[in-house]
Amino acid sequence: MPIYVVVSLEGEETRNVFVGTDKDQVLAMKPEDYENSSALFVEIWEDGQQVDEFRLPLADEEQED
Secondary structure (H helix, E strand, O other), X not given: OOEEEEEEEEXXXXXXXXXXXXXXXXXXXXXXXXOOOOEEEEEEXXXXXXXXXXXXXXXXXOOOO
């Protein structure tokens, strides 16, 4: 089961804001939800190894279906 680690970029520092297995919760997160966050990055871990990473889009970057 993948574990999602959401990291907030705050200026030149980073901070873990979520660690869990709920993919839907992760995909619903926005940098605007966190004070001083300019971007959110997601790391996906399985079996103790990082297998993927990506940046969550800002609210104004989302594409409508």
